[in-house]
Each structure stands twice: as C-alpha cells, then as structure tokens.
Amino acid sequence: MSAILTRVTGKSALDYARETLFGPLGIEDVMWRADPQGVSGGGAGLYMHPRDMAKIGYLYLRGGVWEGKQILPASWIEAVRKADIDMRESWTKDLRYGSQFWVIPGRDAYMAVGYDRQLIVVMPKLDIVAVTTGSARFSPQSGLPGRPRYGLTALVDQLAGAVTADAPVRVDPAATAALAQKVKDAAIEWPGPVGEQPVMAKTISGKTWRFAANELRIKWLKLKLDGAEPSFEYESEGGPATPAARFGGPIGFDGYYRIGGRQRYGLSAARARWLPDGKTLVLETQTHGSDDAARVSLEFDDKTVDVKFEAAFGYKATLTGRTDD
Template structure:
C-alpha cells in the first residue's frame, strides 16, 4: 500500500485525473457495449486494442505444442486473435467437457433471475420429493443448490482433477443417473470441503428441468443461447433425456467467447440483465479452495474456476477447453485442445500481451509474424504416401469381423479403390446391453485428412497410406473432440486382418479379424 501524502494540490490534481480516467473509461465502455456480437463478432488488429501481435504469435506457437484446436482472444468487444489448428476448423462445434458445468451454472442464475428458483439456499432434496432416495441423513438433507454449485455438496464421489473419474464412469453405466447420484452416501457435511463431482451439476440439470419443464438445452435455447445469438450446438442427454450437466455440450469457439463476454459485461447482453445482481461478483471472487497441488491458488464458485491473484476466472473443461475472463483487462480468451494446459502460464502470457489500455501504433513486422504463424498452424501438411498395391482391390469392400478384444473393435470394412475411398467401423459399446457404435467416413489417400459430415460426436477425419504390399496405416481423428489421434496398422493376409493399435491405457495390442470370404 502506498504512503498517503496530505498535499492539497496533489489531491486536487489527483481528483482531476480520476475524473478524466473515469470519464474515458465510461466512454470506452459505452463504445464497447454499443456493438454487441449477437450476430457476429467485430474484428480488430491486436495493436488497435492495445495488444502486441508478436506476443500473440508466441502464444499461438505455444498452442501448437499443447495440441490446441483453437485459440481466440477478444478485447474491448472485438476479436484480435482467431486461430484454428488444422485439420480442425472454425465451423465445427467443439466438445467443451466440464466447461458445460459453467453453462449449467449460468442457467441456474437465469432461473433465479426469472423467479423460477426462489433461492440458491433451497435444499436439493426438495426437488426430488417424488423419488425414494437411499442413505438419507441430516447431512444429505442439508445439501443446497449453492453447495452443488460450489462442489461442496459432501456427496461421496471419486473424480479427481487428474486421474480416473471412477464415480462418473459408474454413473454412465447406470440406467438412471439421477438415482445413482441421489443414492450415494455422504462423505462430508455440505460446505465443508471441495470435492470435484460431475454428479452435482447433473442434479442441477435435472432441477432446471423440474423448474422450467424444459431440458437444460431447450431452456438455454430460450433464455441464453437465443439472446446471445448462439444457434449451433450439440448436447448429450442421459437415459431419461436430461441434458448432461457435467459435460457433453459442444459449442463453436466464437460462441464459447459469447458466454465469457456475458460475464465480462456483468451479466448483461445488449444492455439487458440476464443474470441476477451479485452473481458475477460471487463467481469472479471465488473463495472455495480447490486444494490443487499443481496450482494452489485455484479457487471455485458457481462452477467457475478462479486465479484471484492473476485477476482471472474461467470455465474449465478436461484437456483445456477453457473460457477465460479478465475483468481488469477487458479480455475474453477461449481455447479448445486435446491435451492439458497450464492455466497460470496462459493467464500470464495473455496478460503480458497487453501493452496499453488504448491503441498502439501499427506494427507491420508483428502483424506479418502473427499472420505467418496463423497460416502455418491452420494449413494441413501432407504426410508421405506409398504406392497402391494390388491387394487394395482384393480387400476393398470386405468386412472383417473381430471377436471380443481390448480395442472393442467389432467389424471393419475399407474401400481403398475407386473415386470415394472410405471406411465403415463398428465399436462395441462399453455397456454390452447397448448397441455397437457405428462410424463411417471418407479416407484421404494423398496424405491429407478427409472429413465426414458432422455427427453428434464431432466431424470424423481419416487418412491412410500403404507401407508395403500388405500393410496399410489408418489414422483417424474426431475433430471437435479432445480424443487423441487413433493410429492403426493393418496387415492383410488373404481373408485375415491383423490390426495393431493402442488401447485406452496406451498399451499396444494386436487383434485378428476374419472376412469370412
């Protein structure tokens, strides 16, 4: 804290400066809010918004080292960086994983604003009086909506921030997710400790449906996505049709930025309040200690993470699906990726790219550097391909069937000749009572991925190459998902196919299929 000086002239001069700064800030705020991105985002150069192009170029390069799919930065209401890493593209919805929770929290806030939810202190079990709930005790009775929002419900749950989400997997395999969550035993009293739990947010999705008569997806369409101009999304549902509360929402990166911009603008959109008074303050000033060993400063509230010392809070999904809000810098940043990322470093790098509150002089060298880096990461580089052997015609169109195996492959058919090379794949469901998953799509044989039509899980991209007269390498990615590249080595020998690939644990396994011809 600076020493106070009782100098009348200094106080008078300081007052004049304060009025000038406040007036300029108010003018800038009015200018920003006069152009809302409901229909489309305004575009600007980084320098026009006081940011350094060369610093942003380094950030884009960092994203390439962390398997980013996109990196977007908005300052003063205008996009200053919009980068997409090939073969991902701007028009493909990206799964947001646990950033879905922040949307559920936002819908809960809207329900409060709409008067549908009377209080965040309302007890959770009040909404499930029609159910017979196991392991009811005083601690479970005292769970509130707010303790769900803060991950302090006390429900016994194993879903560490880094590690196997044991309870979530068990929930996925259960026929009734809400029953699975409600029947859990209690490990702590509500409010005592933070424990990450996707069941909390799924309960809130069910509560929203009880309050509104709509799924969370449909309520979002009416009261959140609609007003913000978001028209493209996918949202998974549980076996009872409830929108998944903990994950499963896919959005375009530019629409993810709109969610952050709503928070940056204090819960208002086009000048109209969508969120209740005090919601943004509680979210941005999160105080629940997440007990993170990697980033001990992390705090939590209303399904948002926060780094208070860095003056940033964020919606966070597994493998760096992130919406960062920097209130002091008037910035929203969005990343989608297929790997983990260091939040503190990213916050520092984004903050460090800010050089001024007002426009900087043009920087041709920095502008060219940034444009070159974006072109580099957005342009797919072809891999080498081998000559097509005679066996390609023999195996094309044949269906190879597999018995139970570590890769869960049920059948595979490749068509590698003719004008439309493609594959058809069946994967056994983790739940044997459910039908197998079917995938089909084109295959690029020129070293470049070919993309399928959009599916509920994303856009499927595949390419392949021949290693020799009998061996074909197939590479597949689901664009818009955080799944890693799937690489299979296929060796054909008459009616037999030997397939080598990595299982869920990353261990290489070999399985054998027969064509039956």
C-alpha cells in the same frame, strides 16, 4: 446436475440453455452430447464456436447483463470471482474453484476450463475476455501424440502483460506480418505421408473383419479400397450411455483427410497410408472439428487382422479380427 435440471424443467440442459442463455446471446450453432435418455452431458461435451464462447465470457464480464437485460444474477457472478475451494488437483495447485469456474487468487481472473486448454478467460480489472481452443493431436512433423500443457496462471500473466504498458505499443510491421503468417499457417492442413498401394489393398477390399468382445466395443470393420472413393465402415455395439450404431466415411490416400460419413458426434475425417511391408495400413481418424484424433494400425494376413489403436490423448488398445469372406 444435468439430470436434476431435466427433471425439474422437463427440458434437456441443451434445450433449457437455448431458451435462457444461448437464445438471448444469439448463440445458435451448438451441440451438446447426450445419453440415450436425452440427458445432456452436464459437465462436458458442449461444442460451440470460439466467438460464442467469447459471448459467454462477455456476459460474465458485464455482470450478467446482455444488451441491457439481466441474463444472470450479478450476485452469482460476484460469487464466482470470490470462489475459494481448493480442489487439491495436482495440475492446478494455484487455482480455486466455484460455480463451474476456476479462479486465480490475487489476479482477479477466472475461467471456464475445458479439455485440452479450451478456455473462456475473464479478467474484470483489465476489461478482457480471452478464448483459447486446443486439442490432442499427432504431430505432423514427428508423428508423436501431444496435447496442450501450458500453465493457466502463465497464460493470464501473458495476457495481462500484452495489454498493459507505460506507453503506447510501438508499431512493428515485421512482427505484425509474422503474426498474420502464423494465423494463415494455422488454417492450413499439412499433408501426411503417402504410401504405395499394395496388392493387399485389393485382396482385403470389401471383406468384413469380425472381432470378439473388446474394450473398443467394435463388432466388425469393412474397408472398400479398390474404387475411386475409398472408405471404411464399422459397427459399435454401444454401451451404457451410447447406443449401438454404424460409423465410417471416406478415406484420403493422398496425405489429406476426406470428410464425410458419420462418427458418433459428427462428420468423419480420415486419411490413410500403406507401410512399405505391403500388409500394414495406418488409418488416422477423428470427428471433424473435435479433439478425438486416433491412429489405427491394421496388419492384414490372409484371414486375420491385428489392430493397434492409439488415441492422441494417450489411450491404447489392441485387438484381432477374422474374416470368412
């Protein structure tokens, strides 16, 4: 659909949206993944702030009107509310689909659904727009991967229950303080484990580790660990929808992520620790602000490195690299 829009308008979906939707709503800070031909992803890959997601929800809540101007046809939004296509998805048996939105029949609620419960929820009868964000992550407590799995109908029911009552809500200072603390805690980066720097760190620093063809499309990897600012760099050979390029950035060894450098879709964030065996480095990486967290275990020998890659959403891969340095 995105490619068709580009052919008809001569503009990418992102540029067209900036002109006809984002611009009128005052949405400026967005990114939309595109292929090498400049065609926006269409069904996924759009990044924006929660407040801007809420603007889109509010536009739908008000029948397509924004500041007195009809941005979207009211008939389009009414059709969304009445969507009744059963997509026969195992994860959403109680939802129906239409015009890029999921509808909960009988509750007059519909929502745009992104990866890992990133949602724009519209509830017209209650005059509510709710936005949630979420991501796949490795637990700072257990180290296990996880992602949001709560039911969408249950969320809507909780929202409805929170705003409807037979009497005014009783003031509860303790609950208010607890909520404020939860919000504060959510903004804190919890440090990860820290390991001692072994002799191996200096031995491997600066060497280039090359890989045979592999499913991660990694050609080579280089770590610089003997200076004041440790870093990593690698080259991806690219694929049908992604060009070859070099990526990497600084690494934090104090339990905290260092931000900088570049990943394919934004800034790199990375931290690492050495395991007690003195030869295994555990590198945690992600694109800053994205949900692509990954953990990479690199076990070094004199001329080889065994790599175990695990993404927080469940994907795993292994490969072996060699160096002639």
